[in-house]
Amino acid sequence: MQGFRREGTDRAPTIRFDYVNHVLELRGESYPEDVSAYYRPMFESLEEYFRTKAPKSLRMEIELIYFNSSSARVLMRLLDMLDRFAAGGRDVLVNWRHRPDDELIRETGEEFAEDLANLRFVLCETA
Amino acid sequence: MQVEEVFDFAKLLNSRGILLCYSGYFSEKVLSGLGDTLKMKMAVDETDLTTSKKVFSVFVEQAQNIIRYSADRLPETGGTNGELRYGLVTIGFDNGRFFILGANRVLSSDVPALRRRLEKISTMDKDELRSFYKEKMRGPVEETSKGAGLGFIEIARRARAPVEFGFKEIDDGSTFFFLRAYI
Numbered sequence: 508m509q510g511f512r513r514e515g516t517d518r519a520p521t522i523r524f525d526y527v528n529h530v531l532e533l534r535g536e537s538y539p540e541d542v543s544a545y546y547r548p549m550f551e552s553l554e555e556y557f558r559t560k561a562p563k564s565l566r567m568e569i570e571l572i573y574f575n576s577s578s579a580r581v582l583m584r585l586l587d588m589l590d591r592f593a594a595g596g597r598d599v600l601v602n603w604r605h606r607p608d609d610e611l612i613r614e615t616g617e618e619f620a621e622d623l624a625n626l627r628f629v630l631c632e633t634a
Numbered sequence: 635m636q637v638e639e640v641f642d643f644a645k646l647l648n649s650r651g652i653l654l655c656y657s658g659y660f661s662e663k664v665l666s667g668l669g670d671t672l673k674m675k676m677a678v679d680e681t682d683l684t685t686s687k688k689v690f691s692v693f694v695e696q697a698q699n700i701i702r703y704s705a706d707r708l709p710e711t712g713g714t715n716g717e718l719r720y721g722l723v724t725i726g727f728d729n730g731r732f733f734i735l736g737a738n739r740v741l742s743s744d745v746p747a748l749r750r751r752l753e754k755i756s757t758m759d760k761d762e763l764r765s766f767y768k769e770k771m772r773g774p775v776e777e778t779s780k781g782a783g784l785g786f787i788e789i790a791r792r793a794r795a796p797v798e799f800g801f802k803e804i805d806d807g808s809t810f811f812f813l814r815a816y817i
Contacts, residue, residue, distance in 0.1 A: 517666070517670075518666065538694050538698075540662040573687060573690065573691065575691070575694050575695065575698065575785075575788075576695060576784035576785050576787070576788040577698075577784070577785075579771055579784065579788075580771055580784065583771045583772060587772075606683070608682075608683050608684075609683055609684070609687070610684050611684060611687050611688070611691075618764070618767075618768060621768075622768070
């Protein structure tokens with residue numbers, strides 16, 4: 508498996524997981540009609556990646572403009588999954604990207620970070 | 635409707651500072667269209683980023699509540715790609731504040747639980763809402779909830795004052811429900 512890709516829409520993010528270079532990207536807006544259906548293939552792919560490739564280190568880039576409350580739950584699940592993976596001795600870096608004036612996205616990132624004990628979570632201002 | 639009647643209706647909406655008002659059957663496409671219009675209007679007005687994101691966020695949660703929970707619905711058929719559910723959303727600007735109002739019919743039997751949830755949320759301060767949100771983000775999905783059950787907490791967190799809500803029983807088994815948040 509080389510990776511997982513899903514092109515976004517105006518209501519769903521673009522997902523680009525590169526399993527060769529171990530860089531996972533999630534960018535855009537997230538308030539799809541059916542949140543579970545949109546993200547299910549991504550979770551399935553990620554589980555297989557962890558199981559079969561077992562990377563020593565990986566980097567996740569999250570740059571979301573807006574996400575609704577159902578998507579927040581999905582993000583928490585994703586971050587919990589990465590955190591558990593990091594607990595097994597893997598180096599996991601999450602870059603949480605937000606515009607400098609975007610207080611809401613920054614605050615939400617801080618809230619997510621509070622509950623993640625094993626991965627490195629970095630808030631990054633975009634240009 | 636005669637022109638005076640139409641004019642009075644338009645004038646009423648205008649006098650209440652209504653930027654956008656939709657009453658009717660909701661679909662996801664209606665949500666997208668209204669949402670895009672709202673974004674454009676706030677961009678033209680140069681509304682600051684945080685305010686416009688809060689308004690948009692509350693609008694999405696209100697509209698999705700109607701799409702998921704309104705008791706007034708048309709059954710799914712081949713052509714509709716999902717159920718159509720009836721509701722009302724208005725967004726306005728009044729006395730320096732935005733407000734987002736959502737209203738729809740709910741089953742009267744669901745009212746006690748809905749009222750309890752909203753009363754609990756409306757007495758919480760920002761820190762309590764933050765903790766409650768985090769707890770619900772990981773907790774089990776509530777039984778009657780198709781979404782994450784987080785929508786009301788999200789609305790309350792973004793609002794600058796406690797959310798307003800009310801119920802009016804209409805007939806056998808159905809109750810009119812409204813929720814308004816000020817940003």
